[in-house]
Amino acid sequence: MAVDTSDKPTGIAAADIPAMLKDAAISALLALALAIPLFGFRVSSLGTGQGFGLEQRWDLVAVTVAAVFVGRLILMPALRAVSNWLRERRGQRSAEATETIQTVLRFAKLVLLIKLLVAAALWPAFPWVDRWLLDLGILVLTYVMLGWGLNIVVGLAGLLDLGYVAFYAVGAYSYALLAIHFDLGFWQCLPLAGAFAAFFGIILGFPVLRLRGDYLAIVTLGFGEIIRVILLNWYEVTKGPDGISGIPRPTFFGLPFKRNPEEGVTSFHQYFDLDFASTHRIIFLYYVILILALITNFFTLRMRKLPLGRAWEALREDEIACRSLGINPRNTKLTAFAIGAMFAGFGGSFFATRQGFISPESFTFIESAIILAIVVLGGMGSQLGVVLAAIFLIGMTEFFRELEQFRMLAFGAGMVAIMVWRPRGLLAHRDPTIRLNDTKRGGGA
Amino acid sequence: MSMTGSQTMPAGAPLLNVEHLTMRFGGLTAVNDVSFAANHREITAIIGPNGAGKTTVFNCLTGFYSPTVGQLTLNARNSTYLLERMEGYQIAQKAHVARTFQNIRLFPQMSVLENLLVAQHNKLMRASGMSFLGLLGFPGYRKAESAAVEHARYWLDRVNLTHRADADAGNLPYGEQRKLEIARAMCTDPVLLCLDEPAAGLNPTESLELNELLLFIRDEHQIGVLLIEHDMTVVMEISDHIVVLDYGRKIADGSPAFVRNDPAVIRAYLGEEEGDALPPEVVADLAEEKKSNGGGATDPA
Numbered sequence: 073m074a075v076d077t078s079d080k081p082t083g084i085a086a087a088d089i090p091a092m093l094k095d096a097a098i099s100a101l102l103a104l105a106l107a108i109p110l111f112g113f114r115v116s117s118l119g120t121g122q123g124f125g126l127e128q129r130w131d132l133v134a135v136t137v138a139a140v141f142v143g144r145l146i147l148m149p150a151l152r153a154v155s156n157w158l159r160e161r162r163g164q165r166s167a168e169a170t171e172t173i174q175t176v177l178r179f180a181k182l183v184l185l186i187k188l189l190v191a192a193a194l195w196p197a198f199p200w201v202d203r204w205l206l207d208l209g210i211l212v213l214t215y216v217m218l219g220w221g222l223n224i225v226v227g228l229a230g231l232l233d234l235g236y237v238a239f240y241a242v243g244a245y246s247y248a249l250l251a252i253h254f255d256l257g258f259w260q261c262l263p264l265a266g267a268f269a270a271f272f273g274i275i276l277g278f279p280v281l282r283l284r285g286d287y288l289a290i291v292t293l294g295f296g297e298i299i300r301v302i303l304l305n306w307y308e309v310t311k312g313p314d315g316i317s318g319i320p321r322p323t324f325f326g327l328p329f330k331r332n333p334e335e336g337v338t339s340f341h342q343y344f345d346l347d348f349a350s351t352h353r354i355i356f357l358y359y360v361i362l363i364l365a366l367i368t369n370f371f372t373l374r375m376r377k378l379p380l381g382r383a384w385e386a387l388r389e390d391e392i393a394c395r396s397l398g399i400n401p402r403n404t405k406l407t408a409f410a411i412g413a414m415f416a417g418f419g420g421s422f423f424a425t426r427q428g429f430i431s432p433e434s435f436t437f438i439e440s441a442i443i444l445a446i447v448v449l450g451g452m453g454s455q456l457g458v459v460l461a462a463i464f465l466i467g468m469t470e471f472f473r474e475l476e477q478f479r480m481l482a483f484g485a486g487m488v489a490i491m492v493w494r495p496r497g498l499l500a501h502r503d504p505t506i507r508l509n510d511t512k513r514g515g516g517a
Numbered sequence: 518m519s520m521t522g523s524q525t526m527p528a529g530a531p532l533l534n535v536e537h538l539t540m541r542f543g544g545l546t547a548v549n550d551v552s553f554a555a556n557h558r559e560i561t562a563i564i565g566p567n568g569a570g571k572t573t574v575f576n577c578l579t580g581f582y583s584p585t586v587g588q589l590t591l592n593a594r595n596s597t598y599l600l601e602r603m604e605g606y607q608i609a610q611k612a613h614v615a616r617t618f619q620n621i622r623l624f625p626q627m628s629v630l631e632n633l634l635v636a637q638h639n640k641l642m643r644a645s646g647m648s649f650l651g652l653l654g655f656p657g658y659r660k661a662e663s664a665a666v667e668h669a670r671y672w673l674d675r676v677n678l679t680h681r682a683d684a685d686a687g688n689l690p691y692g693e694q695r696k697l698e699i700a701r702a703m704c705t706d707p708v709l710l711c712l713d714e715p716a717a718g719l720n721p722t723e724s725l726e727l728n729e730l731l732l733f734i735r736d737e738h739q740i741g742v743l744l745i746e747h748d749m750t751v752v753m754e755i756s757d758h759i760v761v762l763d764y765g766r767k768i769a770d771g772s773p774a775f776v777r778n779d780p781a782v783i784r785a786y787l788g789e790e791e792g793d794a795l796p797p798e799v800v801a802d803l804a805e806e807k808k809s810n811g812g813g814a815t816d817p818a
Contacts, residue, residue, distance in 0.1 A: 104547055110718070112738075118744075143738055162558070179573075189643055284658050311732075332633070371652070374651075374652050375652070377638075378641075378643070378645050378648050378651045378652065379634070379638050379641035379642045379645055379648070379651075380642065380647075380648045382627070382631060382634060382635050382638070383635060383638050383642075385624070385627055385631075385637075386624045386625075386627065386635040389623075389624035389625060389626055389627060390622050390623070390624055392607075392618075392623075393618070393621060393622040393624065394635070395580075395581075395605045395606045395609070395617050396579060396605075396609055396622075396702075397609055397615075397636050397638060397701070397702075398606050398607075398608075398609030398610030398611075398617075398634060398638065398639050398705060399606055399610075399635070399638050399639075400610070401606065407648075425672075447551035495742070502626060504627070504630065504633065505628060505631060506628075506631065506666070507682075507683045508630045508666065508669075508670065508673070508679070508682035508683060509679075509682055509683055516726070
């Protein structure tokens with residue numbers, strides 16, 4: 073690449089230079105327009121008790137504009153060289169070459185997958201992973217799981233659901249209420265919470281699934297808000313805005329993670345003869361969500377190869393054609409909706425047990441929006457894409473905490489960058505679920 | 518049950534009986550009291566000028582519209598179905614009526630093979646125990662799936678698309694998409710195949726291949742084919758029986774030779790000789806009148 077950039081400018085015809093100057097000047101003008109409001113002025117303190125003054129920083133603006141001008145001038149030939157090189161490469165590609173590239177890409181994807189899996193499995197064991205990174209891992213995995221769940225509804229079945237967080241809330245409250253009132257453990261509540269969420273999915277889905285696209289999105293958005301408002305106002309059951317606290321923590325096959333367990337109860341560290349450490353519980357929670365997420369993923373991958381999964385994708389592609397082939401569109405959509413809701417329910421009960429406290433505050437529309445953003449940015453229907461997008465979106469906002477008020481700006485910029493760079497999502501490529509002419513790969517991958 | 522048009526038909530058992538089919542959209546009567554029959558092992562063509570109501574008839578047959586008036590009876594595999602009382606997807610699922618669309622409706626981002634497997638959805642759904650057994654990896658489903666793949670391969674071979682089986686359906690050229698849509702419809706194992714302008718946009722070679730394919734479907738698979746088509750080389754070549762519609766009414770019904778020489782049909786397609794000199798409104802009125810006369814004469818129902 074370095075060779076390309078260094079020898080191309082010499083090869084540029086003189087006729088190109090005015091065009092390049094013009095292009096650079098336009099960029100510089102844009103930079104000027106942006107730079108003046110962004111850092112042309114600065115409010116500075118004139119000393120205690122003397123108020124504030126407006127400091128003008130024209131030098132900084134001038135430097136920026138000059139830097140953009142020069143930078144653009146240098147960058148242009150380099151970019152052109154790269155794009156020429158790419159175009160030549162593309163021209164040379166024969167059918168076989170495309171096949172090779174496909175194979176290489178598939179292999180690269182597999183390697184990335186294995187790396188991610190190993191990293192995820194060993195995450196708590198890495199020496200640099202402290203409590204904060206462990207919590208971050210749990211958070212990212214929660215969103216990965218929710219993303220995978222929503223991917224069934226949005227990515228596979230093509231039903232735009234803006235109220236996904238409602239099912240997450242149903243799962244969380246189901247667990248909290250069942251655990252507190254009926255004294256059930258996390259593992260008994262988990263399937264119940266999933267079933268409740270799926271039930272709500274069916275209740276919502278039944279009347280609205282004849283709607284399509286934007287209309288469905290609006291109704292699901294409304295449903296998400298209804299659930300939140302009910303949680304907020306049904307004080308006798310949900311304690312309204314006070315939330316529910318004292319939600320039981322999960323136990324390791326009956327062994328609680330407590331420093332001083334009650335009489336007659338052996339705690340985790342006593343049973344395994346370890347020193348008590350509060351991270352034990354966090355590590356356990358980490359593996360719980362990892363396993364839950366992997367179950368979600370495994371389920372979706374299996375489902376895609378089954379007739380129901382193919383029918384979901386077919387419905388996304390063309391509902392009328394589906395009807396002409398004898399597929400019942402309502403039932404098929406309902407299953408997608410219910411299964412997606414079920415995984416949100418699992419995620420919700422995990423959230424409740426991890427936090428120990430839930431309130432309607434945690435289930436606002438922005439959560440639905442983030443989960444949907446993860447699915448869309450990852451590339452609709454792509455499982456690996458969801459992981460990458462979750463790491464990117466959740467990880468990035470956490471890492472940029474130091475930027476303080478600019479954090480959400482960075483978040484937005486990141487989303488815009490992905491959409492400009494990969495308009496169809498990070499990993500938009502869809503592999504067929506079954507192949508005819510390639511029996512080796514038949515059922516696998 | 519009236520056997521409309523049977524006097525001009527070659528022998529063949531009635532598969533579909535359309536009686537007094539009327540479809541109104543508000544004040545517009547798109548199909549007006551049309552009756553005809555389509556037989557087993559025959560290709561029945563529905564022809565007529567643009568806006569004659571051909572596609573509306575199809576949409577009533579396949580459950581996309583529910584007819585205002587009329588009875589649609591399908592007799593196949595020892596059962597009788599009243600199509601006008603069934604929901605759209607059930608007509609394909611239970612009565613085994615398959616159709617294609619005027620503007621092709623494939624699943625463009627799914628592979629060719631997947632398109633054909635989606636067509637076998639109900640069969641595979643049962644084999645996978647409504648997904649539960651399939652999810653657990655029971656061998657019954659795997660067997661059913663490979664049988665379904667073989668069924669798909671059979672039809673891919675028929676339409677010469679085996680080498681494109683793993684390509685995205687949306688990336689196929691137009692003519693191959695048309696053939697794939699027919700193959701997909703055949704994968705549902707139908708008793709009646711309804712094709713809405715299958716030759717539209719095909720070049721002469723492709724049209725010829727289409728003729729062969731339709732004759733093959735009729736002769737080897739012994740099912741009834743219902744065909745809407747503008748391409749007269751296709752229609753006259755392969756149809757056993759032609760129904761002509763104009764302005765929502767049936768104006769002729771019979772063998773290709775009979776229909777070709779029917780004065781009402783010639784009028785509908787070519788207009789009156791003296792009509793050229795008259796203003797268009799008058800021509801339309803005249804045609805309407807002639808048609809209702811002509812329709813009454815050839816329509817025994």
